[in-house]
Structures are given as structure tokens and as C-alpha cells.
Amino acid sequence: AQSVTQLGSHVSVSEGALVLLRCNYSSSVPPYLFWYVQYPNQGLQLLLKYTSAATLVKGINGFEAEFKKSETSFHLTKPSAHMRDAAEYFCAVILDTGRRALTFGSGTRLQVQP
């Protein structure tokens, strides 16, 4: 069963436009949720994480995400896209806090047009 679903494998926005990357999770228990960014030929960098504190989470580089339990969603947003935001974005969840393994979505490639 898919634990994390990222809607849209590719998203293209204009520079200065709103960025919205979608993530839905399936879990019967409160999850821990993460967004990571991956630039070409690099590892993963943590943008932000939700660990059952405030539902609106602010991260680095102007990104934020809102945990909505009723919608089982954790969408990533940024008010104004910049060229340097072009990268692959991964939503991830920890379902088993004992094992602490991350389960990743399939990723969304963000393109930013000038």
C-alpha cells in the first residue's frame, strides 16, 4: 500500500509565482512528515518537518507546509518561486517510530521558468 503519494511528477511555474507541491499520506496513526529537496547529483536536504507540534511548519528557503489531518495532506508551498528552487522535491513519512525509517514519495520535479 502506498504510504505517500505525490500528485504531479512535474510542476512548472513562472519565476515569482506561487509554488504548490502536493503530498498525501496514508496512515492510521499520527505520522511524522518531511519534505526534502534534491538538486542534481546531490543528496537530500531537509526543507521542513512536522512532528506533531504546530500544523503550519516553516522551513528553509521560504518554504512552508501545512499538516491537515482531515485531508491526510502535507502540501508544500512557497509564495514566490525563484530560479534556484528548480529541483526534485520529495515528501516522506515515518510510520514506525520504533524503526524510524523514512518512506518517500516518488518525487515532484519543479521547473521554474524565467
Next chain:
Amino acid sequence: ETGVTQSPTHLIKTRGQQVTLRCSSQSGHNTVSWYQQALGQGPQFIFQYYREEENGRGNFPPRFSGLQFPNYSSELNVNALELDDSALYLCASSLASTSGYGYTFGSGTRLTVV
């Protein structure tokens, strides 16, 4: 504070061979996890090591094995390489005692099996 270091950065092996990938964890971290990222996909959890023992494993066959050393560095060994093992292998370190689930990823080792 040093980050996570992986070696080598790139590797080409022949089907049937064995390979060892190495990871130095971030200073102060005592847990190491390994992930496989096939081209165009999200990372998949292979296993995790804490106190030199495997304490969690994903859906990978036994020919994927690992070690953690007293200094918390780690190795990933893959025997009898198959073409489908071609991927980016990511190492992530964390501190098991924290509740914040702060994982730091390395830049990865790109393995190509021919």
C-alpha cells in the same frame, strides 16, 4: 560540525561482482540508515544500524548487508550484483535519542552495474 561523507562518489561494477560502499556519519550521530534511489524514483529504505547492530530493514534481499563500526561509520555490501542494483545509494545519519528525527544525508554513491 562535519556532515555525512560517502565514498566512492561513482562506481562501475560488473554483474555478479560484489561492492562495498562507505559512509562516515555526522559528528555526534550514532545511527546510520541506507537508502537506494533508482533513477526517477524516491529513495527506498534498505536498513538501519544502531550500536553496531541492524535494527530495521526494508524489503531488500539478504545479499544486501551492512556493518556499523564503533566510530558510527558504516558500510553497505552488495553481493552478486544485478543490473537492477544500478542506483544512487544514500546514507543518512541521525541521533537516536532525539525526538526531532533529524536525518542528515550524504551526497550518495552512484553505482552502475553493467
